[in-house]
Each structure stands twice: as structure tokens, then as C-alpha cells.
Amino acid sequence: MSRRWFITGASRGLGTAFTEAALAAGDRVVGVVRDVTPLAELVTRSGGALSTFSLDVSDREAVVAGVRNAFDEVDGIDVVVNNAGGALLGMIEEVTEQQVREHFDTNLFGALWVCQAVVPLLREQGSGHILQIATMPGAGGGFASTGLYGAGKAALETISGALAMEVEPFGVSVTTVHPGGYDTELFGRGLTTTAPNPAYAPLRERLDAMFDEAEDFDPRRAAEVLLKIVDLDEPPRRIILGGAAYDMSMDVFRATTAEFAAWEALSRQGD
Template structure:
């Protein structure tokens, strides 16, 4: 890891900035001497932050699922501060339930915020950053994108989608001097838990829920202060060689390695079948029919 002493007074655009991790990111950026465009559905909670940092906070009411509103908000931030240097796609929701329990509306709502919201912000920000020739987009994903777990399938799906999009975005944006990093946090004590949505339970999954509750109870407290995640993100954006992915937390670090070791072992066990499924041949005639 290499870091530099960055020139301060950078401009951040942070979604979901009124509470939880987003609020911690905003406070850390301001403490470092930067300016913040703080976007949230409800900006009332940002009034004190703006009052404490006059001229350095722009509070923006924003529903990230509204693409036109997202583009307008990014433009307003860039016009107000003169540029946007760092974008943190933090806005997100958590929906709990077995995959079978979700209605179509509930499934789409999970994707609208966690995936499409981040997509719209990334598109809007990239236009500005491309013109600047520099910028850094930080996507707040989850350990849930490393592996799906019982009862968090739709949440994991939204974060898997976010990471797939962000991998491609990173390759496309690099030619314009724009960096993309994916942050994969574990648990932090935020209102994500108190605001989460739960699908209508089916009795068939009651035993599963009981087992999960027992596991959570036996594990004890595992979540951390949001301030620690904010410190890690500051280190990330200060680096002259930022990672494509950054795990946040020792527990999730160990879990990620266990998951990938297990996958590699399984791939190796099935290597013969995998290799037998490939034997290059010329394209069939129907794919490229002869002219005339």
C-alpha cells in the first residue's frame, strides 16, 4: 500500500449522507479539509453538518432511483464547487427474506436503490470526471457480494450486480484518468438494520430463521463504529495506487479468503469436467452464411 499527502479541498459527492456510513464518510472528508456535496432523501439531518462547516457542505435532496434527478444533482454539485473529485455511492437498502418469499415489487425495489441508483450516479459523475481528466468513484458494496447467504439473497444479488458493473466501469474509466474502487464492508452499527425491509414470511422457512437467529445470538456483537470505515475510505482515496477492491473488517477479510479457497478447491475437483466442456471448432455455417 502506498499513500501520498493529497492536496486538500477536494470535492466529494456522497449519497445516503444523512446517516450511518454516509454521514461518517462526510464527516471524515470535512475533517480532512475537503468539501462535500451531501445527497440524501431527507436533508433535514444534514442541517447541523452544514451549519458546522459553512460554505463547505452542499446538501442535496435526492432519490437515487430517479435518473434525471441524479444527473441534475451531480451537475448542481459540480457547478457549485467547480468540480467533483470523489464520488461515494453509499445509498443502499437491506431487504431480508428467503428468495422464494419476495414479491416482484420487493425484488425490484432492492435492485432500484442498490444497483440502479449507483449506476445512475456513476454515469452522471463519469461525464464530469472524464472532462476533468481525473476522479475517483468509490462503490460501497458488501461482504454479501462475496457470497450469498440464507435470508439475504436479494441484497446479495444487488451487490453482485453492482460489482459486475463496477469491474467493467473501472476498465472503461481508466483511459480517462478516473479510478473505480469497490469497498466491501462487514457490519457497522447504522440504521440499515432498523430501516431494513422483511419479506412476508412463509412457514416453510421458519426452521431456517430459527437456526439463523441462534447463530447470530451465539456469535455475539460483531459490528463496528462507522468511523473506522470512514478512516479506511480516506486511506483508500489518499493512495496513489488504490485497490480495485478493499475489504473492511478482519472478520470479513477472513471470510472472503475462506470463501475463495473453498471455490478454488471445488473448481479443482471438477477440473476434468470443466476442461472437457471446451473444444474449439470453426463457426457453424448458419452463424456466418455465405454471401449470395
């Protein structure tokens, strides 16, 4: 049976890949983004299967109204993808208050507002699947120049874990998706950067060299996995997208476990 999707940030990157994959599967999609212009051609090609409207997810009232309108338009929603977001790149000392607030308004609070708007509808419907697009596990532990980006995604993961427990009794699933590096515009049009402090120039050189070596993969591969996830009777609460991302994440987990173990004796003195 065809599904009904609500996808935020549908006009580029992973959002577009998810939208195209759902349409190819014969599903109906409501795609929202601040500027719907890039989706015009896809709307035409979809033959009515894709509808779009402009929505700023940082505006809570607009999100509540938009989700309700989308729900009514397609007579229910089966899959919600919280994908809207951008990247904030810079050292902790450099980020401005405005940059942090604007970043969190979209990456964290935008997803929260969508969840708050859609959960009552899915709960009443008795079914639904919310997919939260985060980042590689371990990023919330802190990595130079991506601290605020990782903080927003780590907070989203924590909220999503709680939400999964809260809505499961009502037949609603929540999956936090941890994608690795994909060929999107996240670090292009979706990027906000700080004014660089010269004190961090040597560190930036090392980071730039490391980022240049990273491989970005085709977002359509991520979309293929997403379709398989929503087909599962018992979907995971958390999943990593990509083999390279999986390996890197496991390395982070092992290093974290080793550090905790190294200080076990001192930890045990605390109780």
C-alpha cells in the same frame, strides 16, 4: 489540497461517517439523501463546508440534474461515493416483485445512474475517484435470506470492474469497497423484510442465532480507511474493509476454490 466530495446516502451509517471524516480532513462535501433533515446540525457545524439537497437516486433524470448542480456548486468533484442503499432480507421464494424492483432501483440502478451522470464530467475534468460501496466479497455467491441484497451488490461489483477499465485512460479511478459489519441502521431503518413462510422457520432460527453472534464495528474506522484510499496515487480496484470481513471473505474464496477443484475432472469433460 482539499477535495470535493459527492456522497449519496449521507444522512446515516457509513454515509455519515464518510461525510464527517471528509469534513474533518478540511474537504468540501455535497451530501445527498431523500430526507436531508438529519444532516441539518452537521451542515451548521461545518461552517459552509457541507451542502446538502434532497435526491432520490432511483430517479435517473433527477440524478443527472443533481450531479450537474453539485459539480457546478463546488466547481468540480474529486471523489464520488455511491453509498445510498438499503437491505432486503428474506428467502427467494418469499420476495415480491415490488420489493425486488424497489430494492434494485436504489441499490443497483441508483449507483448506475450516478456513474452515468458523473463520468462525463470527470472524463472532461481529467481526474476523479468513484467509490462503490458494495458488501463482503462472496455474498454474490448466495447466502440464505440475503440473496437479493447480495445479487444487487454483486451486479454493482461487476459493473464497477468494467467501469474501472473504461475510465482509467481518462485519469479516473474506480474502487469497489467491500465493508464488513458496521454499526449502522442498514438492518433498521434501511431494512425491508419479506412475509415469512413457516416452511423456513427452522432455517430462520439458525440464521438469527448466527447473526446475533456477529460483531458490528464503528463506522468511523471504515471512514479512516476510505480517506487513506483516496489519498493513494494508484488506488485499488477492490478492497475489503475490516479484519473480520477479510478473514470471512478469504474463507469463502477458499471454500469456492476447493469446490471447483473437487469437480475438476467433470468440468474438463465439457470441452
